[in-house]
Amino acid sequence: MAAGAVATIIELLGNPRGRPIRMTVADGTGILKGTMLKVTDPRTAAAQTATADAFIGIAAAEKVANDGNTSIPVYTYGIFGIEAQAAIMAGERLIPATEANKVIKADAAGILKATVGTALEEAAGDTEVIAVLIGGMGY
Amino acid sequence: MANEAVIIELLGNGGNPVRFTVADGTGITKGTLMKLSDPRTATATGADNDPFCGIAASEKVANDGQTSIACYTCGIFDLTDSGAGITAGERVSIKAANTIAKVAGADQLFSDVGIALETAGAGEVIAVLIGSGL
Numbered sequence A: 001m002a003a004g005a006v007a008t009i010i011e012l013l014g015n016p017r018g019r020p021i022r023m024t025v026a027d028g029t030g031i032l033k034g035t036m037l038k039v040t041d042p043r044t045a046a047a048q049t050a051t052a053d054a055f056i057g058i059a060a061a062e063k064v065a066n067d068g069n070t071s072i073p074v075y076t077y078g079i080f081g082i083e084a085q086a087a088i089m090a091g092e093r094l095i096p097a098t099e100a101n102k103v104i105k106a107d108a109a110g111i112l113k114a115t116v117g118t119a120l121e122e123a124a125g126d127t128e129v130i131a132v133l134i135g136g137m138g139y
Numbered sequence B: 001m002a003n004e005a006v007i008i009e010l011l012g013n014g015g016n017p018v019r020f021t022v023a024d025g026t027g028i029t030k031g032t033l034m035k036l037s038d039p040r041t042a043t044a045t046g047a048d049n050d051p052f053c054g055i056a057a058s059e060k061v062a063n064d065g066q067t068s069i070a071c072y073t074c075g076i077f078d079l080t081d082s083g084a085g086i087t088a089g090e091r092v093s094i095k096a097a098n099t100i101a102k103v104a105g106a107d108q109l110f111s112d113v114g115i116a117l118e119t120a121g122a123g124e125v126i127a128v129l130i131g132s133g134l
Helices: B105-109
Strands: A008-012 A021-024 A036-040 A044-047 A055-059 A071-075 A078-084 A093-096 A102-105 A117-119 A129-134 B006-010 B018-021 B033-037 B041-044 B052-056 B068-072 B075-081 B091-096 B099-102 B114-116 B125-130
Touching (some): A021 A044, A021 A055, A044 A055
Antiparallel strands (some): A008 A078, A021 A071, A078 A129, A093 A102, A093 A117, B018 B041, B052 B068, B075 B125
């Protein structure tokens, strides 16, 4: 098992498309477009690396390390192709997996934080890419 | 009332305002965290686990003849922690009038407020993402 590929856009929803929000990011950090991001204090985004991470969105642009930029736009609303880490049923709420850029179904603890979204397809197991609705359900 | 929400950024279509019925005799300050009651009626929040329905987008003067009010449902707002502290990324819900706390298990049965974008010490004001569906 290894980190998943970055998320791919299937459909950007909302207005403006993908309802991007801007988050602070460390200048020294390199982030690929499509990376699943977590939120840390204060209003800062970093690449998701663990299942305990609180998801905040998908990187809408590449951030080159040490390019002088200290913020990044983050998609919060759309349908994205994301790798599963384990079996998932369509309709299940998802949280970050233990590996970067992958998702697993939510548990009782994971749902107390920001979740990734809702699975629109079933995944048989690790590395299968499924369509995930981000920012669509829940308040 | 105190601790009204402050707009940081309206998302969607101008904060995706939704209009709710309100009692004419009620006075509501702009920025008040609102709870939902039947039928599609908004009043000011005041207790733990009040079902959140948005943030008052304008002032409602008591007995001014108005019987509806617009509530923002999508954006980033400054909100006040109730005193227990919140960690960035945690889901938050209503704790008392215009204050929030991190969601506990049973709180998920009611509509929550949103996602904390910052960590809060006791009583601290933090940025909260509302209506994202995350």
